[in-house]
Amino acid sequence: MGESIGAYGALGSPVPVLAVTPVVLPVPGRAVDLEVRVSAPVTGGDLPVVLLSHGQGHSGHLSSLYGYAPLVDYWAARGFVVIQPTHLSSRTLSLPADTPGAPLYWRSRAEDMRHIVDRLDAIEDAVPQLRGRLDHGSIAVAGHSMGGHTASLLLGARLTDPDSGREVDLSEPRITAGVLLAAPGRGGAALSEFAARNFGFMGAPDFSAMTTPTLVVAGDKDESAHLTVRGADWHADPYTLAPGPKALLTLFGGEHGLGGVSGYDVAETTDENPARVAAVQRLTWAYLRSRLRSEEDGGAAWRAARAALAADPEPQGRVEVK
Numbered sequence: 001m002g003e004s005i006g007a008y009g010a011l012g013s014p015v016p017v018l019a020v021t022p023v024v025l026p027v028p029g030r031a032v033d034l035e036v037r038v039s040a041p042v043t044g045g046d047l048p049v050v051l052l053s054h055g056q057g058h059s060g061h062l063s064s065l066y067g068y069a070p071l072v073d074y075w076a077a078r079g080f081v082v083i084q085p086t087h088l089s090s091r092t093l094s095l096p097a098d099t100p101g102a103p104l105y106w107r108s109r110a111e112d113m114r115h116i117v118d119r120l121d122a123i124e125d126a127v128p129q130l131r132g133r134l135d136h137g138s139i140a141v142a143g144h145s146m147g148g149h150t151a152s153l154l155l156g157a158r159l160t161d162p163d164s165g166r167e168v169d170l171s172e173p174r175i176t177a178g179v180l181l182a183a184p185g186r187g188g189a190a191l192s193e194f195a196a197r198n199f200g201f202m203g204a205p206d207f208s209a210m211t212t213p214t215l216v217v218a219g220d221k222d223e224s225a226h227l228t229v230r231g232a233d234w235h236a237d238p239y240t241l242a243p244g245p246k247a248l249l250t251l252f253g254g255e256h257g258l259g260g261v262s263g264y265d266v267a268e269t270t271d272e273n274p275a276r277v278a279a280v281q282r283l284t285w286a287y288l289r290s291r292l293r294s295e296e297d298g299g300a301a302w303r304a305a306r307a308a309l310a311a312d313p314e315p316q317g318r319v320e321v322k
Contacts, residue, residue, distance in 0.1 A: 014077035015041045021065055022086075023126045025119050030088070031099050034112055037065035037084045038127050039076040047130075048138035048292035049120070050075055051113050051175070052084045055145030055182075055262065056104065062262045064090040068144065070261055074281040080288065081134055083123065085112045089146070106159075106201045109150040110170040113141060117174050138292040140177040142284070144261060148183025149202070152238055155180075156210035162200030171209070177291035178214040179284050182222055182256050185230065185237025195227045202227075207241040214238070215247045215287040217280060219254020221271065244322040249283055251276055251317040279316035283309065 022035035040047060054067045061067065064086040072082045088095060088105040101108045116123070117139060124131045143151035153159070153170040155178040161168050187203040195202055218235035228234040239248040251258060257269035259276025266272075283305050290302035306319050 014074075015043055017073060017076040018042050018129055019076075020127045023123055025115060025122065027115055030108070031095055032088070032093060034115055035065060035086050036116060036123070037072075038081065038123060038130070039072050039084075040081040040127075040130055040133075041076055041079055042129070044079055045133045046135045046138075047079060047081045047133050048135050048140065048288070050080045050082050050288060051116055051139070051141045052082055053109060053113065053141065053143035053147030053150040054084065054087065054090070055143070055147045056089060057145075057262055057266075058268050059263065059266060060091055062266065063087075064092045066092075067262055069264055070277050071142070071281060071284065075285055075288070078285055078289075080285075080292075081130065083116055085116060087112055087150075104146060104199070104201075106149065106153075107168070107170070109146075110153045110172075113150065113154055113175075114170075114172055117172065135292075139175050140179070140288050140292055141172075141175050142179035142181065142288075143183065144181040144258075145183070145256065148180040148238075151178050151180055152183055152205075152207070152210060154178070155212040155214055157238070157242070158206040158209055159201055160204045162203060167206075169209075171212075176212065177288060178212055179217065179288065180214060180238050181217045181261060181280075181284075182219065182224075182235055182258055183216065183238055184227065185234035186241065190228050190230045190234060190237075192225065192227055192229055199227075207238055208243065210238065210242040213245045213291050214242070215249060215284065217249045217251065217258060217284065219251045219256065219258055219271070221253055222256045222258075224256060239320075239322075246322055247287060248320045249280075249317055250320075251279070252315070254317070276316050279309065283319070 019039040021037035025034040065084040141151045154172045156171040216239035255271035259273040260269040286301040286305035
């Protein structure tokens with residue numbers, strides 16, 4: 001099986017990464033086959049899996065399996081297998097406007113992630129270099145913006161289907177940890193007129209059942225006026241309204257791009273800041289390690305990352321836990 005993830009050390013010394021794309025997973029009834037990108041360290045065994053859900057940015061390919069390289073490269077080089085789907089909402093697919101679920105495919109996005117978990121054996125077969133190296137019992141989900149909404153549903157958040165009026169539960173018990181990056185908050189009066197009119201699925205989210213351990217990452221300048229009248233605090237709602245155990249990383253000066261996590265040199269990032277991205281990389285990786293490994297193996301990384309943030313004379317943010 002090769003060396004275990006423990007060989008990477010508490011501070012996460014990087015190793016070379018292999019990436020295979022696209023791995024095609026046929027899904028009956030889906031408008032097109034599900035394509036994923038798989039990134040992994042070239043060495044190590046018992047590797048935890050992180051599913052990464054893309055957002056809906058303006059750039060052509062960031063909202064697909066090709067996005068989020070700053071996070072994917074960092075996590076994979078430090079012991080995680082990162083699997084990225086191209087959701088049906090991706091600009092790269094240009095599906096007809098009358099495709100069921102359009103335009104944001106909120107239900108299909110969560111179902112994509114469950115299909116991936118179901119097909120980990122098939123993914124290993126498609127990437128021979130990974131055969132026998134994945135830890136199928138250690139799975140996390142992460143997502144940015146709309147991807148954060150997708151991840152929150154898998155972690156236990158509920159919503160009311162705007163078409164049927166019924167509560168929807170898309171939680172996935174095989175996923176045991178999560179990271180929400182600039183994710184949506186509460187609905188109702190907190191929504192902008194535009195969001196209330198166009199995104200009915202955001203109208204009544206319920207975070208009270210989101211019990212899975214989760215790190216919420218929010219920028220204190222992420223106003224997202226097209227979505228909410230609440231201001232930047234809205235993105236902390238998944239932390240505030242969900243039960244523990246939860247952690248909140250508030251980034252000082254962070255806007256919706258969180259410094260540039262969706263890609264290298266992304267024009268739509270209004271707060272480009274390499275130091276901010278580096279803080280997100282370190283703290284998200286350390287949190288995931290703390291939740292997907294044993295306390296002895298993983299807890300040290302999270303404690304060290306939090307201590308380094310607190311000791312920095314010019315910290316990029318602060319961490320709260322409950």
